[in-house]
Structure formats: structure tokens, C-alpha cells
Amino acid sequence: MRNLSSLSQTQGVTMSTIAIQQPHLRLTRRGRAVLTFLIAVPLAITAAITGIGAIGAAAGTQSSAGGTSFQYVTVESGESLWQVARTVAPKADPRDVIAGIVSLNNLSSGEVEPGERLAIPTQYSTGSH
Secondary structure, eight states: OHHHHHHHHOOOHHHHHHHHOOOOOOHHHHHHHHHHHHHHHHHHHHHHHHHHHHHHHHHHHHHTTTOOOEEEEEEOOOOOOOHHHHHHOTSSSSHHHHHHHHHTTTTTTSSOTOEEEEEEEEGTTSSSS
């Protein structure tokens, strides 16, 4: 076998004609649109599934835990969460009762509105309101 330098000397072949040219990759407008679509669709589906799963998880923790049913109270006009806690569990520490109510009902603060329906944690649901 001959090497390239001897081939170029004997056959008159230059190195530029021997060099392998790389193919040029050109992406058309349609190709870019298809590529964008193929990347965006799985991301959107993943985001939708993750979002729905998070909403379902929050709803699952709010409504029941292992089939447990909750007692509900309706907040009356002028009533605070502290008063609700004292009414439903008079012998318990109101701070613990409030923390349980806030956590169970996913409240952002300790403020409640008249007519709001609150689930009472099972350990405090023996009292009546």
C-alpha cells in the first residue's frame, strides 16, 4: 500500500482533493419548528403531570388521611380562630389547636372569615361548636 505522500507524487493528486469534506447541516424553518415542537411537548406534558400531582397531593392531605372523617365548624361573625380553638377543645392549649386547624385546612394565616367552614383535627373533635 502506498501512503498519501507517495500517491500525491506519483499520481499528481493533491491533498486538497483527497481531503474529506464534512456535510453541511442546514436546518430549515420547518425543521426548526419541528425540533422546537419535539422538545416543547414532552416538557409541557411533564409540567402538567407534575402540577396535577402536586394539586392532588395537597387535596389528599386536606380532605382525608386514610379514610378518616373530620368534624367541621363554621366560623361565626366576629369569631376568631382563637375562639374557635377554645370552643372545640377547651382543655387543650389553644396554640396547638390553632396550629392543627391551620395545617389541616391549609390556611395561609390565622385569620378566618365569617361563614368559613373549617375541618377540626380528630384529636380535638370531641368538643362541640
